[in-house]
Amino acid sequence: xxxxxxxxxxxxxxxxxxxxxxxxxxxxxxxxxxxxxxxxxxxxxxxxxxxxxxxxxxxxxxxxxxxxxxxxxxxxxxxxxxxxxxxxxxxxxxxxxxxxxxxxxxxxxxxxxxxxxxxxxxxxxxxxxxxxxxxxxxxxxxxxxxxxxxxxxxxxxxxxxxxxxxxxxxxxxxxxxxxxxxxxxxxxxxxxxxxxxxxxxxxxxxxxxxxxxxxxxxxxxxx
Amino acid sequence: xxxxxxxxxxxxxxxxxxxxxxxxxxxxxxxxxxxxxxxxxxxxxxxxxxxxxxxxxxxxxxxxxxxxxxxxxxxxxxxxxxxxxxxxxxxxxxxxxxxxxxxxxxxxxxxxxxxxxxxxxxxxxxxxxxxxxxxxxxxxxxxxxxxxxxxxxxxxxxxxxxxxxxxxxxxxxxxxxxxxxxxxxxxxxxxxxxxxxxxxxxxxxxxxxxxxxxxxxxxxx
Numbered sequence: 001x002x003x004x005x006x007x008x009x010x011x012x013x014x015x016x017x018x019x020x021x022x023x024x025x026x027x028x029x030x031x032x033x034x035x036x037x038x039x040x041x042x043x044x045x046x047x048x049x050x051x052x053x054x055x056x057x058x059x060x061x062x063x064x065x066x067x068x069x070x071x072x073x074x075x076x077x078x079x080x081x082x083x084x085x086x087x088x089x090x091x092x093x094x095x096x097x098x099x100x101x102x103x104x105x106x107x108x109x110x111x112x113x114x115x116x117x118x119x120x121x122x123x124x125x126x127x128x129x130x131x132x133x134x135x136x137x138x139x140x141x142x143x144x145x146x147x148x149x150x151x152x153x154x155x156x157x158x159x160x161x162x163x164x165x166x167x168x169x170x171x172x173x174x175x176x177x178x179x180x181x182x183x184x185x186x187x188x189x190x191x192x193x194x195x196x197x198x199x200x201x202x203x204x205x206x207x208x209x210x211x212x213x214x215x216x217x218x219x220x221x222x223x
Numbered sequence: 224x225x226x227x228x229x230x231x232x233x234x235x236x237x238x239x240x241x242x243x244x245x246x247x248x249x250x251x252x253x254x255x256x257x258x259x260x261x262x263x264x265x266x267x268x269x270x271x272x273x274x275x276x277x278x279x280x281x282x283x284x285x286x287x288x289x290x291x292x293x294x295x296x297x298x299x300x301x302x303x304x305x306x307x308x309x310x311x312x313x314x315x316x317x318x319x320x321x322x323x324x325x326x327x328x329x330x331x332x333x334x335x336x337x338x339x340x341x342x343x344x345x346x347x348x349x350x351x352x353x354x355x356x357x358x359x360x361x362x363x364x365x366x367x368x369x370x371x372x373x374x375x376x377x378x379x380x381x382x383x384x385x386x387x388x389x390x391x392x393x394x395x396x397x398x399x400x401x402x403x404x405x406x407x408x409x410x411x412x413x414x415x416x417x418x419x420x421x422x423x424x425x426x427x428x429x430x431x432x433x434x435x436x437x438x439x440x441x442x443x444x
Contacts, residue, residue: 047348075347082348088341092363101359102349147349 002027003183005151009055009065011038011045011207017053018042018207028177028184030198030215032191038207039187040085043153046185047082048075059150059183081144081152081182085159087136095123095131095139102147109145109180117175118142134165138172145180152176152184158193166193173197191219227395228404228419235400236427238312239380242319243327243373250324250376251369254331255357259340276325284318284389291317291390314391315398319383323376330375330439334368335361367438374435381427401427 004025011018018038031039044050046057046064054067059080064073089098099120103111115121118138123131131139137157144152157173158166174197177184188194194201194215201218203211211218256262257269275283291298291309301308308314338361346356362369384402387393393403401424408417 049344049348075344076350076352078348079350080348082345084341084345086341088339088345090342090346090360101346102351104350143349 003060003150003181004058005029005060005183006056006058007042007046009042009045009052009057011041011050011052013038013041013207016207018045018204020202020204020209021055022202022209022212024183024200026183026200028186028198028200030194030201031185031187031204032189032194032201032219033204033210035189037204039204040155042204043082043155043185043187046078046151047080047153048073048078049082062150079148079150081141081147081149083137083140083144083152083154083157085155085157085187087140089128089131089136089140089143091128094127095120098128098139099142099146101143104148107146107148109148111146114142114145117145117179118172133161134169137169141172141176145176145182149182152182154184155187156189157186159189170196191215194219224419225416228416228423230396231399231401231404231420232423234312235381235402238315238400239319239377242316242323242380243377245316246320246324246327246376247373250327250372251331251362254328254369254372255335255361257328258332258335259361272328273325275322280322280383280385281389282385283321284386287314287318287321287386287390309390310392310394310398312391312398315387315400318386318390319380322383322386323379326379327372327376330372331365331369334365334372337368338364371435371439374431374438378428378431378435381431382424 002025004023007020007022007024009018009020018041020042031042033039041050045052048064051072052065052067055065056063056068057065062079063069063071064078065071090101093101099114100111118141120138120142123135123139128136141154141157158169161169170193176182177197186194186198198215201213201215202209203218253268253272257265288309289295291301291314293299293302298308342360342364343356346360347353351359382402383400384406387398387400388403391398393399393407399407401420405417405420405424408414408420
């Protein structure tokens with residue numbers, strides 16, 4: 001079942017305003033555009049880490065922000081699984097403590113299922129500092145999933161990795177898309193990645209939505 | 224060494240420990256507040272917290288004396304509650320805490336500022352309240368600097384003299400500390416006792432500052 005998402009926001013940035021007015025009904029939405037166009041800001045606004053000047057953010061039946069209704073749900077109550085580009089795994093905790101940080105017994109996804117889905121178990125005995133980039137990504141996604149999110153926000157999860165790792169990571173992301181019922185926002189610079197994983201794409205430039213639609217039609221011919 | 228020397232040493236260590244314990248929660252809270260929050264009056268608070276570092280300790284002691292005297296604003300309340308404060312061990316603890324506080328705040332604040340805020344923000348997105356983020360992310364990641372600050376404040380307390388003699392005097396067996404003891408023994412010509420206290424002071428101060436520097440160096444790596 002697809003979750004409807006309302007993303008109708010204006011966010012003030014230094015150089016320009018980010019403006020998005022979208023009503024989405026898809027599993028994986030890719031945000032595509034050059035560096036500094038406002039993609040990360042969009043994720044952070046959904047997560048509550050940046051504040052919108054006006055508008056509405058709704059994920060399914062969960063209203064996260066509404067300037068008209070005076071609603072601004074605090075970050076810790078938004079239930080968004082945010083994986084930043086630098087993944088930000090807690091360096092003073094081991095893998096198990098990292099992934100269970102936001103886990104509660106009432107979580108929709110069980111610990112075992114997430115560990116199995118992302119092949120985390122072999123990583124348990126290893127300290128965070130020695131994990132490879134790909135392993136860190138998997139741990140960060142597992143940590144986000146175990147916090148029972150209504151939406152998963154991934155900021156350039158595959159940037160900076162070689163092709164072999166990208167293929168492996170795309171396989172894991174595909175598993176998440178196919179097996180979990182959680183909508184995903186996915187920031188990427190890579191057309192091929194988006195074509196493979198996303199079923200909707202929003203192209204942003206200078207804070208404005210330039211085009212939006214199915215990846216194959218929107219990205220064909222896009223530089 | 225005379226029993227008196229050991230008694231003064233133990234008393235000083237004990238009251239310095241108590242002073243450090245009292246200033247810890249407030250010092251850590253103020254350090255975090257200054258490192259992470261923006262609010263009206265922040266500069267005033269920063270200045271106020273640092274004041275005991277630049278004021279002559281005797282002046283700080285005089286301020287405390289005015290506040291705690293029977294007719295002072297705080298002293299009156301204590302008097303009404305039947306609490307004897309000035310020229311007791313409690314006044315020694317207070318003087319030490321006030322003088323050590325800025326060192327704890329400044330060192331711990333630097334530690335909190337070094338913590339990458341991304342960790343705290345991500346912890347919030349995982350459902351952690353700001354209080355939980357503080358205890359599970361901010362404080363553990365700043366722990367080296369916080370501990371270094373605690374040790375520095377403790378060292379400062381051990382050597383406190385000016386404010387202590389103003390509010391607690393140097394009563395033998397009552398409020399005499401290492402610093403005031405050295406001064407008193409030199410004044411009455413008991414150099415052997417003064418030297419004994421001096422040696423103990425050097426050993427304690429060296430140990431505490433060495434440990435503080437050692438921990439702080441680890442925090443910077």
